[in-house]
Amino acid sequence: MTAGNSAQGSDTHEVTLVEAVNLALRRALTDDPEVVILGEDVGTNGGVFRATLGLREQFGYKRVIDTPLAEALIAGISVGMASQGMRPVAEIQFMGFINSAVEQMLCHAGRLRNRTRGRLSCPMVLRAPFGGGIHAPEHHSESTEAMFAHMPGLRVVIPSSPTRAYGLLLSAIRDPDPVVFLEPKRIYRLVRQQVVDDGQGLPLDTCFTLRQGKDLTMVSWGAMIHETLLAAKELARQGVEAEVIDVATISPLDMVTILRSVEKTGRCVVIQEAPRSFGVGSEISARIGEEALLYLRSPVQRVTGYDTPMPYPKNENLYMPSTADIIEAARATLENA
Amino acid sequence: MTAGNSAQGSDTHEVTLVEAVNLALRRALTDDPEVVILGEDVGTNGGVFRATLGLREQFGYKRVIDTPLAEALIAGISVGMASQGMRPVAEIQFMGFINSAVEQMLCHAGRLRNRTRGRLSCPMVLRAPFGGGIHAPEHHSESTEAMFAHMPGLRVVIPSSPTRAYGLLLSAIRDPDPVVFLEPKRIYRLVRQQVVDDGQGLPLDTCFTLRQGKDLTMVSWGAMIHETLLAAKELARQGVEAEVIDVATISPLDMVTILRSVEKTGRCVVIQEAPRSFGVGSEISARIGEEALLYLRSPVQRVTGYDTPMPYPKNENLYMPSTADIIEAARATLENA
Amino acid sequence: MFDNLDQAPGKLGYIDARGKPVRELPDEIDVAWLQASYRHMVRIRQLDKKAVALQRTGQMHTYPSCLGQEAIGTGIGLAMQDDDVLVPYYRDQATQTIRGVTMQQILQVWGGDERGNLFTGVAAKDFPNSVPIGTQMSHAAGIATAMKSRGIKQAVVANCGDGATSRGDVYEALNLVGVWQLPMVAVINNNQWAISVPRSLQTGTRTLAEKALAVGIEGLQVDGNDVVAVYQAVSQALARARSGKGGTLIEAVSYRLSDHTTADDATRYRDASEVSQAWEYDPVKRLQIFLHELGHWTPTQEQTLLAEVKQQVDAAVTAYLGEVPQAADDFMAYVFAEMTPTLLAQRDQLLAKLERDSVAQGGGSDDSR
Amino acid sequence: MFDNLDQAPGKLGYIDARGKPVRELPDEIDVAWLQASYRHMVRIRQLDKKAVALQRTGQMHTYPSCLGQEAIGTGIGLAMQDDDVLVPYYRDQATQTIRGVTMQQILQVWGGDERGNLFTGVAAKDFPNSVPIGTQMSHAAGIATAMKSRGIKQAVVANCGDGATSRGDVYEALNLVGVWQLPMVAVINNNQWAISVPRSLQTGTRTLAEKALAVGIEGLQVDGNDVVAVYQAVSQALARARSGKGGTLIEAVSYRLSDHTTADDATRYRDASEVSQAWEYDPVKRLQIFLHELGHWTPTQEQTLLAEVKQQVDAAVTAYLGEVPQAADDFMAYVFAEMTPTLLAQRDQLLAKLERDSVAQGGGSDDSR
């Protein structure tokens, strides 16, 4: 972080996405004594991506807790803590290691309020860096957001910029219900943005329209927003104005924003890094087909990963959707008249 | 089973779906010494739904194995056994308890072949009764097939009748790759069918068209096939001929059959019991919208469960899609001209 | 029946299977306490019997009986203080009622109505029972973490069955109790069976208590059919926990006298002789004899109690059967703190559908589809 | 550094940290064996060093060094028989190479090429290393189940780290070994750290070996920096396993001398003094001294060995760097035994896309997007 480090007041910081996460965590720890950070290596080490850097030093061992190496446990104790009014913000080191926490998230985090008809609730956040593109070993590049999006009672939130990371994470922590907060690690340090550390959250359950355009709609989230914006820029150079929507909250999905845009443009490309079939993009494409059929001037195009595991790093790039792929899909939607 | 019990030769049996499962397991155990059955209560008790009834007696302790109560373990040892050439057929007692096995299925079962470039493989079957409608306690009614459908390297297969249960399960067991085999427990004993126990498998990766029709296409799987066929019958009475497609293999999806039908009818209703958003129906609807847009005379309709946990049994029926819902959706697709 | 002799209930407690004293009762156990325990146990047994009967007559869904486990639940319930938190499993009806969960609520839960989990008072922070085996143990560890972190001298009691000890998450939670020295007492109801799987097929250890050794906490075995033994063990473990000395794993050796649930038929997998032998260890009967032989329980008292309990149980059943249904959209209303636009739209669909069906059927939506 | 004194490597073995004999060597350990072990250890250390260097120069992706763990891997590798099966974790380079995995394959795996897992010969049925911590232990239990079920007198060796012992699935697998008496030997490489988390924060037990008590199998601690001790412990455990006497849990006490991986910077969380102290327990050095003092290792032999090893490692690196790339669609070709129609369609898309990009860039697809 290039500006001052204090989370008091409302300093402005020129920060990367991961630093914005750190800023939001620091702010939440400062503002609310019930907030605790837990996970593997979040303490002294400050997290393997440094998202929790310096928090142990500032807030101590009771608030920034290194857990044993057990993801089911991390999720399970978070449910327990949250049920008693605490606000656990748990880190799963990589999304590839979130799978043993699935049972707790599906069976308990997302159901405690409903099961008890509001008597107990589960205001926890499960953070995890996700996605590929950093040439990491196997299982370090997963994008399984669709799995969590399908689970009732969970929010799934994904920032795509430092400002949105800061604002959405604060709102996720303050939300009275469980949030799976997925951080696109490929863009953890891609750009710096001015983030005003004023404790202001950004709204959940709503898309962000990052670019206005009348010719087609491009819908994406997380790291792929980067390529999507690049594609939009290139298309603009070619005279095509793309509207770019960052879904941000994957579930529950804000279809209103997406549908309004598609009704305007009549064309849509959905971009997702995850394997193609049964992904988040499927739901978005289906909803557009079902609810804006008469506006569609061309079939929705999905630009996605393949139905394969992410290759080992040497061939990772073969898997990843590219800016050129997005442009090609956009062009395809424009061809149909 | 009303006919003879022998799995030798090719006796014909008048059996329910769960009895057809039993017949297929018996046949597989007889034909292939590498096949073993494992799971909780599959031995002496014959499974809580009696799917493994009598197998322990016939094939002994080594082939029909009661495991400790640990689903991650059941999946994990199946991976290990399969890697050495055995054919484990593991039972998860209810799909609601499959979640701790997710990590093994996603990280290992579906990847072992790819990870080792074909050196090791994982010919295992993970069976689980799934779906609601039997007034069972919480977590006994889940339909989380979408979660597995999104995992590369896994097949997800769902029978909807005794004959298909028999034939698909045999093929699943013989398949060289891992199969998640989900059995619609609501119709475990709904009807009896003639099943010829001749060891013939039915093809995986392909839909079954259960009813021809020119007016609209209805796509479903598992227990909802029952309501779908009832709806088709009622529609026929009203002069509307619905084509009914049983997806059967959820992943990889046979879109050819579905698209061919929709190209013919121009109208489609997808029926799924699982929560609506990010379900298997979303992929099917998306693919139709994307690949048959010009044929669509009306938006695809999805009849689904709600984005909620399955209610406790008293209100379970509020959640479940009904025949009337399917008819209503079908009518809606017919209204748009 | 019991894996080995020193696990036989009666060997690790105060009152043996024949109602005879094994050793001197602890000071805090007086006649009033014993009578109160007995009343609790008789009450829960009657409730349990009634629940099974309701299921048999189609007025209740699948129900897990606690027949034979009354001493475990009662001993735990009486040992807990109000501000402790209970994380039960599905055979803890006795503990729950002692903590103020009403009998009607217990019937509601198994009758398929989420409102049965709307505990109040002392139980307001207690967990409802957890259906996925073992998953509740880490909730308990989380609650204990919250207590420790807040510096409050409370403790958590978390229960599970013998089968549950095979689940990795149970180990993970207990391991955390050991390394963080959490104020948590875990009680394993070792009723010898996990549905049809006997304890001997769950683990190769001689006892379940010794699993404490792998996580660095105290472990002990008690006679789970002796309410005094359970009470003593849990009380002392809770005292240790509250005073910051860490957690305890208690194996309460008992026997599941009932089918696993009303959906089960235990005659398929275990001998009648085993069950009838197990009845000789009946926790309720032995306490009755003990009290009686002390001169503190008469047939008249027994009759009065039974009449009283019958009235209470009948009242609960009447309330249960007569309860106002939940609103149709209640199953949508609590998924999130506020209904999302998606759910609001789905609610509209639901209500329209109910309206449609009610018109089609000439009014009144019912249980059939 | 070591949680407590009796864990200090050197206390539980044959050769202490200073290369002095602690007790008489087992009969089967002769000079040739010791020299062979030493050669293995030196070779793997050189390979390891090279892999780190390759990573530093951008020719290798994240790599987990086995610096300081050479005795564990070597001891296990030499103890295993050909028809045993290895289920390794990611620091088992030494064991793997002894079982015939080539150095080039090890580089390939961490260089990001799945073909590194195409083991042949003795290792043909061995697992590749497992990235999700702990998940491999139940694979091993499954393999042991297959062996037992087939009545073959083989055994499985499965390894994991100290941090892994906190994972429930590790417990589940070991519990199965206990209850089914499986022919499996589990070796915990207790290198004191799980990335930045010290062993003392993983569990409250004094040792990791005592976790065996919770699952009813044998458990023992050995000096993981003493190749003889590791070999002996694993050999004997394997013999027991093969003869149907069940499994063993071996805690090999050691120290991770390197960063966790090349992506880690251990100076952030542990003292330099701790590491330099740990170097005094170096497994390679001590064996060298021991052999030397026995009169069976000369500076000339050392130089010859180093030269020889350098040549081997260099050859492996050359082969690694020069290997023909995988076919572009290889990552689709092995997802299923046969490519599904979906994958075939996606392959067409991929190939078309590569064609497009190659045209756009004037030929040749590369690593940038």
Ligand SMILES: Cc1ncc(C[n+]2csc(CCOP(=O)(O)OP(=O)(O)O)c2C)c(N)n1
């Ligand atoms: C994770 C999970 N797997 C399977 C089941 C199905 N099931 C319900 S109770 C039970 C046996 C539990 O045995 P135990 O822990 O001994 O408790 P008991 O019922 O004997 O009191 C099983 C297998 C479940 N509820 N949860």
Ligand SMILES: Cc1ncc(C[n+]2csc(CCOP(=O)(O)OP(=O)(O)O)c2C)c(N)n1
């Ligand atoms: C399930 C899972 N969680 C987290 C990680 C990330 N991770 C990789 S290695 C490691 C520490 C492992 O420590 P230990 O088991 O002691 O083995 P060591 O690396 O020290 O040899 C962690 C947390 C992982 N790979 N898998």
Ligand SMILES: [Mg+2]
């Ligand atoms: Mg039990």
Ligand SMILES: [Mg+2]
């Ligand atoms: Mg370690």
